[in-house]
Amino acid sequence: MKIGIIGATGYGGLELIRFLHNHKEMSELHLFTSSEEGVSFSHKFGHLTHIVDHTLQKIDDEQLAKLDVVFTSTPAGVASKIMPTLLHTGPKLIDLSGDFRLKDRQLYTQWYKKEAADEKALAQSVYGLSEWNANKIKVAPLIANPGCYPTATLLSVLPLIKEGLIDATQLIIDAKSGYSGAGNKPSQTTHFSEANEGFSIYKVNEHQHIPEIEQSIAQFTDVTTTITFNTHLVPMTRGILTTAYAPLVGSATEQSLVHCLQQVYANHPFVRVITDATTVNTARVKGSNYCDILVRVDQRTNRATIICAIDNLVKGAAGQAIQNMNIQFGLPETTGLDVVPLFI
Structure with a gap:
């Protein structure tokens, strides 16, 4: 080609x-x-x-x-x-x-x-x-x-929304990215002296990926919703970690959420559903096209925590x-x- x-x-x-x-x-x-x-x-x-x-x-x-x-x-x-x-x-x-x-x-x-x-x-x-x-x-x-934030968010929550396991109307996503997501043009935000040893939130409730995520949820699951989505900059070069929170629906359990993700991505080589670890780390996908997803359920609040790591540039x-x-x-x-x- x-x-x-x-x-x-x-x-x-x-x-x-x-x-x-x-x-x-x-x-x-x-x-x-x-x-x-x-x-x-x-x-x-x-x-x-x-x-x-x-x-x-x-x-x-x-x-x-x-x-x-x-x-x-x-x-x-x-x-x-x-x-x-x-x-x-x-x-x-x-x-x-x-x-x-x-x-x-x-x-x-x-x-x-x-x-x-x-x-x-x-x-x-x-x-x-x-x-x-x-x-x-x-x-x-x-x-x-797709955008980098939407890719991580959507891959981790779409199966669970589509199967009616989590309540998308109360979906909250906390997202963090390395500085390469801002491109290679220098700015005050990405200047080493100001970026190093700091952790910041930006575009509070105003990130341009919000409508992209909402549009895609509707496209792939037929569920119309508005989300709470906020983004943070971490003093590292590359990587994205998204953490989504949503209430469970009906009799959904952690096991059913994990099973749903495994079924949906069984034949997709780049998505890895993590079940044998307690954490997800951006370093484990660095420089690769892999996407790692981990889901946990807090029984006290009946709420799911869905975590996803990707390399934002890959x-x-x-x-x-x-x-x-x-x-x-x-x-x-x-x-x-x-x-x-x-x-x-």
């Missing part, structure tokens, strides 16, 4: 390159830029010297149309200007930004503070939650890759994007992604 990446110099782009480099079906890789045309990629990123010495190319629709797959790993509001002109010109399109996730254009403008994508292009986009939407992903001309971004590409081309989902987590 001939593959192109727009936005390759960001963390998501770097991770796409890392995994695609060992993807057995990739024959060509093209890296596109809006501002650094002609620059050697390995000159910018010395760790890729003699590995990825590609020259950054100008974004050109004619060149992009010759490819089999185009990934956009760009800031919000950029892909929505690029993707519509590429639709049905040849390549499969996979967007890692949030531009095509929300089907309600007014909702996108409200939460992202950006102009929404073209209505026709948005109508053709498919939400790329790999384990839940594979049938539509297979035939999609444009995939809206399962939460580039890894899931490649997993979706594999689904589109009829390849095993693990192709190019079957790596051992880094852990240390």
